Amino acid sequence: MAKAREKQLSQMVSELGLDKQNGGAIGRLLNHGGLAHAEEGSDGRMKIQIRIPEDELTYSPSITVMPHAGELEIEFFNDDTNTHCAQVPSNGDYQWIWLPNHSTGKVTVQLDGPGYYWYSSNVGNDEGRGLMGAIVVMGEVPEEARLDRPAQPRP
Amino acid sequence: MTQEYIDAPSPVSLGNLSTTTGDAPPVAKDLTYERILDARSEPHNWITYYGAYDGQRYSPLDQINTENVKRLTPAFVFQSGSQGLHAGPSTYSFEAAPLVVDGVMFVSGWDGFVWALDAKTGQSLWQYKHAIPFDTSLCCGNVNRGVAVAQGKVFVATLNAHIIALDAENGEKIWDTVHGDVRAGESATVAPLVVKDTVIVGSSGGEFGVRGHLDAYNIETGERVWRCYMVPKPGEPGSETWPDDGETWQRGGGNCWVTGTYDPELNLLYWGTGNPAPDFDGEVRPGDNLYTDSVVAVNPDNGEKVWHYQFTPHDLWDYDSNMESILFEKDGRKLLGHFDKNGYFFILDRTNGELVSVTPFVDRINWGEIDSDGKVTPSIYPEKEGEEVHFYPGPAGGKEWTHAAFSPRTEMFYCPVQDTGSTIARRRREFKEGMPYWGAHVIVDSEDMKGSVSAFNTDGEEAWRWETEMPMCASVLATAGDLVFAGEPSGYLNALDARTGEHLWKFQCGSGHHSSPTTYSIDGRQYIAVPVGWGAWVEGFLPGMMGGPHGSGIFVFALPEE
Numbered sequence: 001m002a003k004a005r006e007k008q009l010s011q012m013v014s015e016l017g018l019d020k021q022n023g024g025a026i027g028r029l030l031n032h033g034g035l036a037h038a039e040e041g042s043d044g045r046m047k048i049q050i051r052i053p054e055d056e057l058t059y060s061p062s063i064t065v066m067p068h069a070g071e072l073e074i075e076f077f078n079d080d081t082n083t084h085c086a087q088v089p090s091n092g093d094y095q096w097i098w099l100p101n102h103s104t105g106k107v108t109v110q111l112d113g114p115g116y117y118w119y120s121s122n123v124g125n126d127e128g129r130g131l132m133g134a135i136v137v138m139g140e141v142p143e144e145a146r147l148d149r150p151a152q153p154r155p
Numbered sequence: 156m157t158q159e160y161i162d163a164p165s166p167v168s169l170g171n172l173s174t175t176t177g178d179a180p181p182v183a184k185d186l187t188y189e190r191i192l193d194a195r196s197e198p199h200n201w202i203t204y205y206g207a208y209d210g211q212r213y214s215p216l217d218q219i220n221t222e223n224v225k226r227l228t229p230a231f232v233f234q235s236g237s238q239g240l241h242a243g244p245s246t247y248s249f250e251a252a253p254l255v256v257d258g259v260m261f262v263s264g265w266d267g268f269v270w271a272l273d274a275k276t277g278q279s280l281w282q283y284k285h286a287i288p289f290d291t292s293l294c295c296g297n298v299n300r301g302v303a304v305a306q307g308k309v310f311v312a313t314l315n316a317h318i319i320a321l322d323a324e325n326g327e328k329i330w331d332t333v334h335g336d337v338r339a340g341e342s343a344t345v346a347p348l349v350v351k352d353t354v355i356v357g358s359s360g361g362e363f364g365v366r367g368h369l370d371a372y373n374i375e376t377g378e379r380v381w382r383c384y385m386v387p388k389p390g391e392p393g394s395e396t397w398p399d400d401g402e403t404w405q406r407g408g409g410n411c412w413v414t415g416t417y418d419p420e421l422n423l424l425y426w427g428t429g430n431p432a433p434d435f436d437g438e439v440r441p442g443d444n445l446y447t448d449s450v451v452a453v454n455p456d457n458g459e460k461v462w463h464y465q466f467t468p469h470d471l472w473d474y475d476s477n478m479e480s481i482l483f484e485k486d487g488r489k490l491l492g493h494f495d496k497n498g499y500f501f502i503l504d505r506t507n508g509e510l511v512s513v514t515p516f517v518d519r520i521n522w523g524e525i526d527s528d529g530k531v532t533p534s535i536y537p538e539k540e541g542e543e544v545h546f547y548p549g550p551a552g553g554k555e556w557t558h559a560a561f562s563p564r565t566e567m568f569y570c571p572v573q574d575t576g577s578t579i580a581r582r583r584r585e586f587k588e589g590m591p592y593w594g595a596h597v598i599v600d601s602e603d604m605k606g607s608v609s610a611f612n613t614d615g616e617e618a619w620r621w622e623t624e625m626p627m628c629a630s631v632l633a634t635a636g637d638l639v640f641a642g643e644p645s646g647y648l649n650a651l652d653a654r655t656g657e658h659l660w661k662f663q664c665g666s667g668h669h670s671s672p673t674t675y676s677i678d679g680r681q682y683i684a685v686p687v688g689w690g691a692w693v694e695g696f697l698p699g700m701m702g703g704p705h706g707s708g709i710f711v712f713a714l715p716e717e
Contacts, residue, residue: 077160087239089286092328093168094238105163113315113337115288118240132240137288145316145333147366148384149405152339152588 021057021129030134033062038072046070050133051077052084052099057126059086059119059133066111068139074107084126088119088135111137169238170282179271179280182257183323184307188351191305192419199676201255204301204346205558206673209482210416212560213633214674218681220636223714224650224660230682230713231277233270237707241266242287242314243297249688249707251301252346252630252671260675261323262686262709263299263311263346269321271309274684275677277711281326285313292340292589294362296691300414300671301346303354306374310354312343318356318372330377334358334370340589341365346414350424350455353380357411361429361475364592367410367447369426371458381458385409385428385446392460393445396468403440406586408432409447413477413556418489421506423461424453425480425491434473434550435537436581436594443468448476450493452508462508466495471536472522473550480505481561481568485613492613494559494570496552499525500615514615517553517574522546537581537595549577549599551626551696558630558671560639565653567618568611569639573626573696575604601699608641608651619656621649626697629668632683640683642668644700648685648710666706683712 010032013019019032038046048064057080066072076086078099087096090109097105099121111117114137121131140146171177186202194200194207198215205212219227241247247265254261260274267285272278287297291314303310308329309321316335319328334356335341340363348355353371361367367385372378386407387393397404408431415426431440431447448467451460467474474496481492482505491505498520502511510529523533535546551573559570578598586592606626610618621641629642637653644667650660667689674683688706 076163078163087169089239089284091286091331093170093282093284095166096169096172097166098164100161100163102158102160103163104160105166107166109286111286112317112331113288113333115290115315115337117286118289120239122239127239134289140338141316141333141336144379146336147339147341147368147405148388149366152405153586155587155590 021055030062030132033058033060033133035063035065036061037065040067044070046072047075048072049075049077052080052131054080057130059131062133064133064135066135066137069112069114069137072109072111072135074109075104076107077104078102084121084131085123086119087122089117111135113137113141114139173279175279175282177281177325179259179324181307181324182259183304183309186256186305188305188349191349200257201253201673201675202304203254204252204303204348204414205416205479208417208419210479211481211483212558212630213562215635216674216676216681217635218676219634219638219683219714221638221652221659224638226714227650227660227683227712228715230711232711233272233277233709235264235268235707237266240289241297242289242291243293246690246692247297247705248669248690249686250298250670250691251686253673253684253686253709254302254304255673255675256304258677260684261302261304261309263302264707265297265299267313269302269309269311269326271323271326274675274682283321283326285319287314288337291315291337291342292360292363293342294360294591294692295695298344298691300344303347303349305349308374310347310349312345312347312356314342314344316341316343316358318347318354318377320374320377332372332377332379335360338589339365345412348414348417349374350417353455355415355424355455357426359410359412361408361410361432362434362591362593363589364406364432364586365408365410366405367408367429369411369453369458371455383453383458383460385411385451387445396443396445398441406432406592407440407444407447411477413479416480416482417455418482418505421489422454422456424455425450425505426453427477427480429475429477430470430473433592433594435471435579436583437469437471444470448474450476450480450491464503464508464510466501467497468531471533472497472546474552477556478554479558481559483561483613492561492568494554496548496554497522498548498553500611502615512615516570516609516611517548517572519547519574519576537579540581540583543578543580545576545578547576548573549575550597551575551599555628555696557628557669560631560633562633562653564635564637566613567653569631569633569653570609570611571627571629571631571641572607572609573628574606575626576600599695599698604699608639610656621651621656621658625700628696630671632672632674634674640672642672642685644668644689644697644703662712664706664710666704667700680713680716685710
């Protein structure tokens with residue numbers, strides 16, 4: 001059902017001409033940039049590669065999924081012919097990296113709990129044109145931090 | 156031809172791309188529990204949330220006084236703003252109380268920010284930014300009310316319910332303990348309180364049907380020492396005030412989301428608790444619903460409840476009682492003053508919770524009546540499904556979480572008053588974890604409102620009031636200069652004569668006030684510091700100012716240097 005809805009949304013956005021730069025105000029939506037799971041090493045450290053394809057102004061994948069909280073190493077590749085950057089939330093402070101044309105660089109961030117976190121290229125109006133991504137941390141908080149009560153219904 | 160990638164420059168922490176120096180002097184290294192106990196003996200500092208354990212928000216500093224306050228002028232402004240998308244971008248607010256230790260200001264902001272500043276110049280010394288999930292359940296905005304400082308560490312509760320200890324010299328994290336469950340709708344916005352060798356922290360999330368609790372953590376290790384739930388399990392004391400359906404207590408609210416006060420002689424914490432959940436649908440939780448809407452006296456050594464007083468039994472109006480309990484003495488009696496959201500000013504004997512007096516402090520109260528014996532008689536409340544009722548005060552209360560002050564010089568309390576109503580109808584819903592659990596629709600009045608700073612003597616009688624067009628939504632500060640400082644939603648910071656209420660000075664800060672001003676001195680010069688940044692749960696306390704400008708600055712004032 002979810003895949004069908006996504007396909008339908010993609011089709012509608014395409015028909016409206018909103019799935020390409022200069023085709024409309026929205027540019028490429030997050031859910032058009034794809035989703036990928038971070039790979040977890042034996043040390044528990046997670047890794048992902050994220051690219052900025054030429055003339056698309058999107059991070060690909062634009063949604064990175066971490067199986068649990070912890071350390072994530074992101075290897076960025078800027079395949080575009082313009083300079084961008086990435087500002088990624090991390091405990092302590094945002095981690096910020098220049099990404100000149102056709103460059104690559106690694107950013108390591110610490111995310112400590114379930115939920116999703118935005119990151120973006122905060123130069124020019126890259127964010128407005130689609131250069132935003134999300135990191136989704138799956139899982140639950142540690143058992144000792146949960147409320148002393150039986151399991152509750154969830155949406 | 157295959158093009159090779161060039162190496163991008165190394166990533167940096169964003170704060171490094173600023174004038175932040177990275178280091179603060181070791182002023183907090185020798186900040187012990189004994190010093191916090193005797194905070195008033197070092198009036199140049201503001202070393203704990205209310206300035207001292209008694210919650211009076213009073214400073215013995217008197218350089219700025221009724222004669223010269225008209226010459227008060229900005230000394231510096233610290234501005235932060237925000238970067239990128241963050242949790243609750245439309246509802247963030249700057250609500251903290253800045254602490255100052257020997258010339259260094261420690262203060263927290265929205266979305267996980269903590270700063271150390273040179274309190275004389277505003278120079279940023281270090282910055283810590285906790286990563287906050289965008290989808291954190293926040294009933295009342297992206298806010299934080301401040302930090303605690305002791306033993307070389309800065310303690311802060313994060314929105315995603317972690318308690319962290321930072322090195323006060325460089326902002327680096329020392330320990331990090333998970334305090335609550337964001338999946339269950341828990342969060343944290345409280346300023347921690349250091350007592351002995353523990354840091355005391357309360358939970359947030361009552362609007363999501365959680366089970367409120369107060370916790371203590373070892374300040375060296377972050378290990379949890381005790382947890383005190385404010386909604387009892389079946390069989391525990393107070394459980395007889397909840398239905399015996401086996402479920403309601405699990406979602407009962409009663410969160411401890413504002414800092415409590417402490418009497419070291421009695422060795423008791425006085426901690427306010429929030430409303431029961433669901434807020435407005437009382438039919439699903441018959442009974443008094445202890446220990447919601449109460450002040451609970453807690454033993455800080457083991458988390459045991461010693462006594463309690465419930466201000467609004469079986470709350471149907473969202474009248475949390477988290478507001479401060481101000482400790483004072485009269486005729487040798489140890490007392491506690493509390494302005495409740497239900498519109499009444501309570502004075503209790505803090506040794507045992509006995510009611511001494513109860514008097515209304517806001518003009519319009521029609522939700523019910525509390526007589527001189529403390530008996531509560533409800534009259535208007537959302538009873539029938541879908542049927543709207545209108546009552547005063549609205550769910551923001553006659554006073555919000557923001558704090559009153561007490562001056563031992565004038566022996567008067569100074570209360571920021573909100574006088575506005577609300578239309579509410581019961582709308583039952585099924586409980587689901589992490590989802591808002593109000594049981595009603597709510598429309599807060601955006602016209603026909605007013606406010607005041609009102610002064611009361613220790614018998615609960617009104618001495619004077621300074622009236623305002625809009626409700627007062629910021630904490631007040633009393634000083635030995637016989638001044639009361641109070642910020643308005645309009646952006647004005649005001650100084651009033653503490654004895655008469657005469658308006659003596661104002662300054663337009665450019666954004667509404669919803670924080671807790673503090674005062675301190677450096678090299679003999681007194682400063683008034685006020686975080687300014689309008690926002691948070693504005694739809695609940697002042698929707699008429701929903702479009703007011705957001706700010707993100709700390710304004711610091713002083714008399715001109717000669």
